[in-house]
Amino acid sequence: MRKVLFVCTGNTCRSPMAEALLRQLAEREGLDVEVKSAGISAVDGASASNQATQVLGEKGIEHRHASALLRRELVDWADVIFTMTANHKAYIIHDFPESVDKIFTLKEYASLDANQVAAYQDLDQLYAEMESKRAEIQGRYSLKADEPWPKEAEEAWQNEIGPLLAKEQQLLRELERVARSQDIVDPFGGSVEQYRQCAREIEKAIQAIVARWKE
Structure with missing residues (x-):
C-alpha cells in the first residue's frame, strides 16, 4: 500500500480536495492507496470550506473532513508527500530534512x-x-x-x-x-468557480500521477 499525504496551508481547501480526488480515482483504478492531508498552519478539527465541499459534491464525492496540523507522525507515516506550493515544500524540508527524498510539489511530481x-x-x-x-x-x-x-x-x-x-x-x-511555476494557487475566500478551477488543476496532476503509478 502506498501512503500519500497532501499538504497545504490551512488544510481546508486545496489539500482536502486533493485527498478526496485521489481517493476516488485510486478506488476507480483499483490502486492500493491510503490518503491523508494536513496543513502547515492548520487548526485541528476544522471542516473543509463550503466551496471545497460543494465542488467535491459536484464530482459525486462526499468527503467528511477534519483539518490536521502537520506533525512528525504524519511526515513519518507518509511514503510520499505532495505539497501545493514550493513554499510548503521548503517549509517541510526545513523542519524535516531527513524526509527530503519523499517531498514534492504536486505539479512537479506530475509533470516531470x-x-x-x-x-x-x-x-x-x-x-x-x-x-x-x-x-x-x-x-x-x-x-x-x-x-x-x-x-x-x-x-x-x-x-x-x-x-x-x-x-x-x-x-x-x-x-x-523546465523551470516554471509549480504552485497551485490558494482559492481561500474566492468564488466557487475559483475552487472549481483549483480542483481541475489538482485533478489533472493527480490523473498524471495515477497513470504513472499504474505503469
Whole structure:
C-alpha cells in the first residue's frame, strides 16, 4: 500500500480536495492507496470550506473532513508527500530534512520524468545538507540563531559550502529548461468557480500521477 499525504496551508481547501480526488480515482483504478492531508498552519478539527465541499459534491464525492496540523507522525507515516506550493515544500524540508527524498510539489511530481524528479531530489538534498552544515558551524562556534557570525565562522562556512554551491549551480542549469511555476494557487475566500478551477488543476496532476503509478 502506498501512503500519500497532501499538504497545504490551512488544510481546508486545496489539500482536502486533493485527498478526496485521489481517493476516488485510486478506488476507480483499483490502486492500493491510503490518503491523508494536513496543513502547515492548520487548526485541528476544522471542516473543509463550503466551496471545497460543494465542488467535491459536484464530482459525486462526499468527503467528511477534519483539518490536521502537520506533525512528525504524519511526515513519518507518509511514503510520499505532495505539497501545493514550493513554499510548503521548503517549509517541510526545513523542519524535516531527513524526509527530503519523499517531498514534492504536486505539479512537479506530475509533470516531470524520472530523471527530472531525481534532479529535483538531488537539489533538495543539497539544500538540506547546507542547512545541516549551517547548524553544525553555529554549534561549533556556540552561535545563537540571530547572532552575527564572527569572521572565522564565516570563513569556515564558505569553505564548507563552496563545493555544494558549485553543485547547486549545475543542478539549476539542468532544471532551467523546465523551470516554471509549480504552485497551485490558494482559492481561500474566492468564488466557487475559483475552487472549481483549483480542483481541475489538482485533478489533472493527480490523473498524471495515477497513470504513472499504474505503469
